[in-house]
Amino acid sequence: MTLEPEPELREALLAAVPSLRAFAISLSGQVDRADDLVQDTLLRALSNLHRFEPGTNLNAWLFTILRNLFHSEYRKRRREVEDPDGSYAGRLKAQPEQGSHLDFEDFRSALSQLPSDQREALLLVGASGFSYEEAANICGCAVGTIKSRVNRARQRLALLLNVDDIDDLGPDSMTRAALQG
Amino acid sequence: MLENEYMDTAKVGYPGQMRGGKGTNMTVDKGNKLARASLDNGSGEKLATDPKLDSGSQKRIGDQLRAMYDELMQQPVPDRFRDLLDQLDKSGQKGGSQ
Numbered sequence: 001m002t003l004e005p006e007p008e009l010r011e012a013l014l015a016a017v018p019s020l021r022a023f024a025i026s027l028s029g030q031v032d033r034a035d036d037l038v039q040d041t042l043l044r045a046l047s048n049l050h051r052f053e054p055g056t057n058l059n060a061w062l063f064t065i066l067r068n069l070f071h072s073e074y075r076k077r078r079r080e081v082e083d084p085d086g087s088y089a090g091r092l093k094a095q096p097e098q099g100s101h102l103d104f105e106d107f108r109s110a111l112s113q114l115p116s117d118q119r120e121a122l123l124l125v126g127a128s129g130f131s132y133e134e135a136a137n138i139c140g141c142a143v144g145t146i147k148s149r150v151n152r153a154r155q156r157l158a159l160l161l162n163v164d165d166i167d168d169l170g171p172d173s174m175t176r177a178a179l180q181g
Numbered sequence: 182m183l184e185n186e187y188m189d190t191a192k193v194g195y196p197g198q199m200r201g202g203k204g205t206n207m208t209v210d211k212g213n214k215l216a217r218a219s220l221d222n223g224s225g226e227k228l229a230t231d232p233k234l235d236s237g238s239q240k241r242i243g244d245q246l247r248a249m250y251d252e253l254m255q256q257p258v259p260d261r262f263r264d265l266l267d268q269l270d271k272s273g274q275k276g277g278s279q
Contacts, residue, residue: 014258014262158242
């Protein structure tokens with residue numbers, strides 16, 4: 001088969017990059033690693049174009065690839081590193097994203113403390129705009145599993161951020177202003 | 182035979198909601214997850230009585246998540262991706278196949 005990305009396809013892939021990056025950064029907690037993930041995702045997508053069913057959701061397909069790459073890499077690292085979750089949390093705190101503000105530091109830190117399956121489900125449904133069904137397809141699990149992961153992720157975040165208490169929202173006034181604007 | 186299978190599924194709370202008995206399985210599954218969650222974060226009492234967040238809290242969490250995400254989405258696309266796709270574009274036009 002020819003590997004000839006048509007202009008529309010190239011544009012579509014390029015258009016998907018911001019959301020792939022946002023997902024990868026939020027998932028991995030590292031910009032560098034996230035960009036590597038996105039690059040690998042694009043390369044894998046291009047070499048597997050024949051597997052993509054035209055008319056289906058390109059973004060969902062790309063997210064599936066990225067997610068699988070992330071997890072296979074994670075499993076690889078897990079064999080090397082003893083405490084992947086702890087180091088993840090530490091990195092996330094020590095390395096706020098380049099070029100972004102510190103407004104969301106508390107939120108990122110809380111997000112990093114979630115189990116990765118919950119973090120992933122919440123990001124897909126709550127931020128990336130996928131339906132529960134699409135998220136279930138991307139993660140290869142049942143819809144109910146996604147629902148309960150999202151639910152638990154929200155509960156955990158609410159506890160970590162003390163969101164229950166209106167007067168103790170957590171983030172600073174800039175965040176609050178940004179949320180209102 | 183089939184009925185037994187379903188009953189077993191319901192008993193263990195296996196999260197196989199893909200098939201028919203959605204309602205039953207979900208309930209059992211949630212129960213297990215809740216029990217585990219309350220052990221995890223040591224404030225089980227609250228979770229046990231309040232398995233779902235109130236809509237206000239849920240909205241605030243969602244708003245913060247999307248605000249954080251939007252900020253990431255608005256970052257400029259690094260050149261490496263544009264370059265990568267450009268290269269593939271050219272090689273595709275020259276070679277035609279691989």
